[in-house]
Amino acid sequence: MESLTITDQTSVEVNQMLRRLIKEHDELRIENPHSIHNLGTALKGKCKVTINGSTGYFTGGFLAGPTLEILGNTGWYTGDNMSDGEIIVHKSTGSNCAPSMMGGTLLVRGNSGSRLGFGMKGGDLIVCGDAGRWAGYMTLGGRIIILGKMGPVIGESMYKGVIHTVDPDVESKIGNNVRVVNITESEKQAVTALFEKYQIDHPVDQFKSVIPLESGRHKYTLFNPTHRQSSDANVNLHHKI
Amino acid sequence: MDKAVKIPKVTIAQHGVWTKETRQEINHKAVTGQHRVRGMGAITRFPNFDDLTVLPAQLSRLSVDTYRESCVTKTSLGSRFASKPLEIETPIMISGMSYGALGKEAKTALAKSTQIVGTSINNGEGGLLPEERDNSYKQVVQILPSRFGFSLESIEAADALEIICGIGAKPGLTGHLLGNKITKEIAELRQIPEGIDLYSHPRHGDIFGPDDMVLKIKELRDITNFEIPIFLKIAAGRVTEDVKIAVKTGADGVVVDGCQAGTGAAPVVASKNLGIPTLPALVQATRAIEDMGVKDEFSLIVSGGIRDGADVAKALALGADAVAIGTGANIAMGCISCQKCHEGVCPVGICTQDPELREKLVDDAAQRVANYITAMTNEAIIIAKAAGKTKLSNLEREDIRSMTLEACAMTGIPLIGTNFTFTEPFGFF
Ligand SMILES: Cc1cc2nc3c(=O)[nH]c(=O)nc-3n(C[C@H](O)[C@H](O)[C@H](O)COP(=O)(O)O)c2cc1C
Numbered sequence: 001m002e003s004l005t006i007t008d009q010t011s012v013e014v015n016q017m018l019r020r021l022i023k024e025h026d027e028l029r030i031e032n033p034h035s036i037h038n039l040g041t042a043l044k045g046k047c048k049v050t051i052n053g054s055t056g057y058f059t060g061g062f063l064a065g066p067t068l069e070i071l072g073n074t075g076w077y078t079g080d081n082m083s084d085g086e087i088i089v090h091k092s093t094g095s096n097c098a099p100s101m102m103g104g105t106l107l108v109r110g111n112s113g114s115r116l117g118f119g120m121k122g123g124d125l126i127v128c129g130d131a132g133r134w135a136g137y138m139t140l141g142g143r144i145i146i147l148g149k150m151g152p153v154i155g156e157s158m159y160k161g162v163i164h165t166v167d168p169d170v171e172s173k174i175g176n177n178v179r180v181v182n183i184t185e186s187e188k189q190a191v192t193a194l195f196e197k198y199q200i201d202h203p204v205d206q207f208k209s210v211i212p213l214e215s216g217r218h219k220y221t222l223f224n225p226t227h228r229q230s231s232d233a234n235v236n237l238h239h240k241i
Numbered sequence: 242m243d244k245a246v247k248i249p250k251v252t253i254a255q256h257g258v259w260t261k262e263t264r265q266e267i268n269h270k271a272v273t274g275q276h277r278v279r280g281m282g283a284i285t286r287f288p289n290f291d292d293l294t295v296l297p298a299q300l301s302r303l304s305v306d307t308y309r310e311s312c313v314t315k316t317s318l319g320s321r322f323a324s325k326p327l328e329i330e331t332p333i334m335i336s337g338m339s340y341g342a343l344g345k346e347a348k349t350a351l352a353k354s355t356q357i358v359g360t361s362i363n364n365g366e367g368g369l370l371p372e373e374r375d376n377s378y379k380q381v382v383q384i385l386p387s388r389f390g391f392s393l394e395s396i397e398a399a400d401a402l403e404i405i406c407g408i409g410a411k412p413g414l415t416g417h418l419l420g421n422k423i424t425k426e427i428a429e430l431r432q433i434p435e436g437i438d439l440y441s442h443p444r445h446g447d448i449f450g451p452d453d454m455v456l457k458i459k460e461l462r463d464i465t466n467f468e469i470p471i472f473l474k475i476a477a478g479r480v481t482e483d484v485k486i487a488v489k490t491g492a493d494g495v496v497v498d499g500c501q502a503g504t505g506a507a508p509v510v511a512s513k514n515l516g517i518p519t520l521p522a523l524v525q526a527t528r529a530i531e532d533m534g535v536k537d538e539f540s541l542i543v544s545g546g547i548r549d550g551a552d553v554a555k556a557l558a559l560g561a562d563a564v565a566i567g568t569g570a571n572i573a574m575g576c577i578s579c580q581k582c583h584e585g586v587c588p589v590g591i592c593t594q595d596p597e598l599r600e601k602l603v604d605d606a607a608q609r610v611a612n613y614i615t616a617m618t619n620e621a622i623i624i625a626k627a628a629g630k631t632k633l634s635n636l637e638r639e640d641i642r643s644m645t646l647e648a649c650a651m652t653g654i655p656l657i658g659t660n661f662t663f664t665e666p667f668g669f670f
Binding site: 011012015037038041042057058061062064076077080081083095096099100102115118119121137138140141159160212216217218220 | 386387388389391392393396431432433434437438440442445446447449453456457459460462463464
């Protein structure tokens with residue numbers, strides 16, 4: 001296996017080297033990633049790149065084929081605009097992971113910050129730990145699976161896509177323009193297959209799904225007087241991004 | 242005198258406050274409980290380039306022969322960090338107008354017009370229509386928060402990228418595409434349900450602030466191999482600060498969109514009350530770029546209400562490297578400014594997805610837009626040559642004067658008939 005050590009190269013230099021090496025190797029390893037930003041941008045082809053440490057912002061942006069396995073943490077915007085391939089984060093990821101993701105898989109074995117899957121369009125985002133607030137905001141597609149607790153405002157104004165969660169308080173945490181239903185049989189099968197592939201030991205029966213409204217038509221309330229609402233009023237209207 | 246005198250009744254045709262439009266607005270709100278959304282942007286009068294005049298060359302300098310000597314119009318944008326700057330034949334570009342707001346035929350005609358005159362088109366929101374790319378001379382690709390139809394392939398198809406921070410007609414908001422325009426095809430391209438009223442993502446999921454913009458631009462440079470320019474489009478508001486930050490982010494240039502800019506649909510209250518007009522925005526942008534010491538490398542493009550070659554010449558004199566037009570190009574294709582762009586019922590087949598209405602687009606739409614841009618460029622040349630310039634880009638502040646005290650105070654360009662500015666001077670005295 002070819003191994004690179006990042007010393008004082010810029011992210012562009014490292015990525016150029018990776019693009020060259022990916023054509024010749026099935027596996028690559030990066031030592032001392034120094035939490036560098038923009039690592040693994042727009043890599044194409046098939047190759048497994050193991051990164052021995054943590055990376056910064058925009059890890060694996062526009063990824064289009066290879067597998068990136070990060071043995072530490074990653075910063076914000078991990079897997080932005082990725083279309084194919086895998087990003088496997090062994091520890092935790094910052095906020096806004098998988099923004100506008102189109103395809104492939106982003107697996108976070110630890111926790112994720114807020115706004116994961118922002119405007120996601122396709123692919124699978126799996127977080128094995130907890131996730132912050134505003135998950136799956138305005139998604140256009142894709143599947144988000146969270147095994148831990150979730151922050152408030154789940155799935156605000158999703159257009160398409162699904163969020164599977166086992167958070168017992170999901171009903172009170174959803175955003176506007178979405179609803180909670182039970183996971184379907186075909187969804188269970190798909191999730192089981194993903195869990196087997198990534199060796200995630202978790203039952204799939206208890207998942208609830210947060211999905212868009214059937215009509216797809218959103219309602220927005222800008223002014224929302226609260227003085228006449230009863231105590232069980234819709235709390236979701238008060239959350240701020 | 243016994244006969245009763247008939248006193249004529251005076252009817253007040255128009256009340257100063259409660260005008261017909263104001264009353265209609267109120268009734269709309271009274272019935273719907275909603276703010277109004279419509280196309281075309283603000284209809285208020287804004288200070289504009291008519292408030293400036295260009296000084297002709299006489300004895301102090303020589304004018305250039307309008308019809309027989311040459312005047313360079315070729316424009317190069319984005320050479321700050323891009324190895325392949327955007328090279329266009331005229332400093333008049335076509336603004337981003339989405340496929341969705343516009344029908345396919347109108348989009349294609351605009352693209353063809355750029356091929357005729359040698360300028361650029363911008364895809365706008367909602368993906369890059371293959372017919373547009375196939376027919377465009379230079380293709381600018383927008384990166385919007387929604388990322389509808391956007392991918393690595395869109396970047397690879399681009400001659401320049403434009404990251405949207407804001408739109409003059411509706412800063413703080415982005416695409417408003419109402420249900421009657423969301424056909425099956427548009428819905429598929431954008432990955433949204435058919436027929437919904439769409440209010441797009443207003444901010445980028447992968448750019449939460451200027452520091453992240455620095456990294457995002459680095460990422461895009463890496464993808465594009467430092468070849469194509471990257472511009473930021475901002476709505477004119479705190480122009481000085483925003484343009485300075487744009488310079489700092491590492492972009493190649495900025496598009497400053499004034500508050501009178503056109504749109505396919507926007508809340509009326511936003512178009513009317515948010516932002517500053519193109520003219521003062523341009524002055525502040527130029528000052529900011531000069532303050533940052535990057536005047537020669539950082540491109541400035543302005544848009545919003547650009548109508549003719551005089552506007553172009555004056556914008557260039559004030560420091561713009563190019564202008565972008567939206568509504569003007571639509572008018573050249575037959576737009577009658579009925580302001581119903583948002584309803585999708587465009588009677589001339591431009592802002593609609595209805596197949597029958599789209600057929601109404603004039604056959605020579607592409608040629609008409611090309612003619613319009615050609616004639617505008619001619620006008621700019623006439624002015625530049627009369628001012629003694631052999632290049633449009635040689636127009637400078639010293640060549641213009643303010644026609645009104647307001648324009649003088651706003652721009653720092655001396656008032657006609659005086660050598661005074663009644664405000665911060667803008668490179669004078
Ligand atoms: C029909 C229409 C659709 C538009 N769509 C977009 C868009 O998708 N993205 C964008 O940044 N601006 C959009 N704009 C704004 C233009 O890019 C540009 O800022 C504006 O048209 C310039 O002002 P002008 O119309 O006065 O020339 C649109 C404008 C119009 C008229």
